[in-house]
Amino acid sequence: MKRKGIGALISQIARAICLLALLLPVLAFASDRVPKPVIDIDKAGKCVEDTATMRREHPDMLKHQRDSTMHEGIRTTKYSLKACVACHASKTSGSVLGEKGFCQSCHAYASVTIDCFRCHSSKPKRTSGVTP
Amino acid sequence: MSADANDGISRRGFLAISAATLGGVMLAPGIRLIEIAGARAPATGVSKQVRWGLLIDTNKCTPGCDDCVKACATENGLKDTGHPRTDPQWIRKVELKDMRTGRASSVPVMCQHCEHPPCVDVCPTGASFKRADGIVLVDRHICIGCRYCIMACPYKARSIVFEAITDQNPDVPRGNGCAEGCTLCVHRVDRDEQPACVEACTKAGHNAMTFGDLNDPQSEIAQRVAKYASTQIRADLKLNPGVRYQGL
Numbered sequence: 539m540k541r542k543g544i545g546a547l548i549s550q551i552a553r554a555i556c557l558l559a560l561l562l563p564v565l566a567f568a569s570d571r572v573p574k575p576v577i578d579i580d581k582a583g584k585c586v587e588d589t590a591t592m593r594r595e596h597p598d599m600l601k602h603q604r605d606s607t608m609h610e611g612i613r614t615t616k617y618s619l620k621a622c623v624a625c626h627a628s629k630t631s632g633s634v635l636g637e638k639g640f641c642q643s644c645h646a647y648a649s650v651t652i653d654c655f656r657c658h659s660s661k662p663k664r665t666s667g668v669t670p
Numbered sequence: 671m672s673a674d675a676n677d678g679i680s681r682r683g684f685l686a687i688s689a690a691t692l693g694g695v696m697l698a699p700g701i702r703l704i705e706i707a708g709a710r711a712p713a714t715g716v717s718k719q720v721r722w723g724l725l726i727d728t729n730k731c732t733p734g735c736d737d738c739v740k741a742c743a744t745e746n747g748l749k750d751t752g753h754p755r756t757d758p759q760w761i762r763k764v765e766l767k768d769m770r771t772g773r774a775s776s777v778p779v780m781c782q783h784c785e786h787p788p789c790v791d792v793c794p795t796g797a798s799f800k801r802a803d804g805i806v807l808v809d810r811h812i813c814i815g816c817r818y819c820i821m822a823c824p825y826k827a828r829s830i831v832f833e834a835i836t837d838q839n840p841d842v843p844r845g846n847g848c849a850e851g852c853t854l855c856v857h858r859v860d861r862d863e864q865p866a867c868v869e870a871c872t873k874a875g876h877n878a879m880t881f882g883d884l885n886d887p888q889s890e891i892a893q894r895v896a897k898y899a900s901t902q903i904r905a906d907l908k909l910n911p912g913v914r915y916q917g918l
Contacts, residue, residue: 608809610715611801611860620840657810657845659838 575647578628578638585625586616596622600654619654624662635660709862718802722854723884723912724868725891725900726777730878733776736763738879741870742780745855747839751832758829758844760852761867766918775918778867778879781806781827781852782903782911789819789828798849804884804912805854815847824904825911827851854881884912 585592587599603617615621626640627633634641635655645652710716742748742761751757761780767773787806789798797812798819808819808828820828828851835844841857844850855865863869868879882891894900900914 604811606715608807608811609799609801611710611803611856612713612715613857613860614713623840657835657838657843657848659840659843661837661840663840 575643576638577640577643578630579640580629581625619658623658623660627660627662632662633660716801716803719885720803721884721912722783722804722859723882723891723914724854724865725880725894725914725916727878727916728775728777729917730876731776731778732876733765733774735776735876737870737874737876738778738867739763741866742852745839745866746842747835747837747844753832756832758831758850760829760850777915777918779825779827779903780867780913781854782825782909782913783854784912785910787909788822788824792818792822794818801856805856805859807853807856808849808851810843810845810848810850813848815849817849819849824907
């Protein structure tokens with residue numbers, strides 16, 4: 539009788555621990571214990587595709603566009619990196635890089651290196667007449 | 671010979687006119703129309719019917735003038751890093767002198783945009799390539815910086831970037847560790863503009879450089895190469911460069 543009572547208690551505790559373990563990530567997110575990327579989004583609203591598609595597929599879009607631009611001279615702006623930068627550059631820093639920059643903040647959070655801007659400009663084209 | 675050429679032009683013109691009268695929607699003559707206009711729809715790729723070329727009149731190119739070199743540097747963001755021996759060089763002025771006659775000439779030399787480019791032959795990754803319209807480029811996404819192309823080029827037209835670059839022109843991405851050379855200002859050509867060097871030369875009133883489609887008999891460059899004697903540098907290598915020199 540006593541043994542059975544202890545067994546039930548242990549299984550109850552185990553169940554509670556399991557439930558807690560399952561809920562932990564949810565609770566943590568809900569309570570803001572996990573740091574999230576801080577992104578300066580100056581232009582909210584729809585991008586060239588919906589947000590979920592953009593988040594998942596922007597590398598493929600850029601890669602596809604880069605090959606057709608480089609080798610075939612197709613310079614449409616829909617998926618071009620230049621157009622991304624022109625729209626998403628921060629109003630304060632003028633760049634997509636930097637701690638809160640549109641590209642770098644998220645890439646730093648996800649720990650994915652971002653090689654584009656070793657060659658490409660991270661700032662939109664300066665309007666003529668303005669000197670830095 | 672010239673009569674044949676004239677026949678060719680009038681035949682072509684006739685095709686274009688007949689296409690226009692038929693509404694201009696027919697595919698094959700429509701393509702011809704676009705060809706003559708020299709414009710390309712932004713979503714269509716470059717065509718091998720076009721061969722971009724450059725004609726440099728050395729009689730008009732004055733020694734000591736480096737307007738084209740300066741314009742190139744400004745357009746493509748080539749900055750002086752303080753190490754002139756290793757700084758990338760896309761275009762340079764070469765001073766020549768015939769020792770027997772004393773005749774001196776000064777010519778700009780850049781990537782000659784060969785039909786059979788040795789830099790493309792030797793590239794181990796396929797980064798060095800020739801676009802369908804004859805412009806020879808480096809795809810920096812693929813370039814590993816091995817410098818074979820620099821060795822292979824008989825015109826010394828390729829450079830490697832030794833130092834990290836910031837503040838590039840958004841139209842001209844450039845970076846450390848990649849080979850590069852004159853792109854014939856491909857970003858400008860794609861929006862129907864002239865290369866920066868040609869524009870600067872014309873603006874300054876020298877008119878020593880002509881850019882255009884060598885395959886289009888209506889273009890100024892095609893008519894000039896048909897009329898005046900022009901030479902290719904190291905023509906003996908049979909690379910058929912797209913850059914030609916007049917009066918050399």
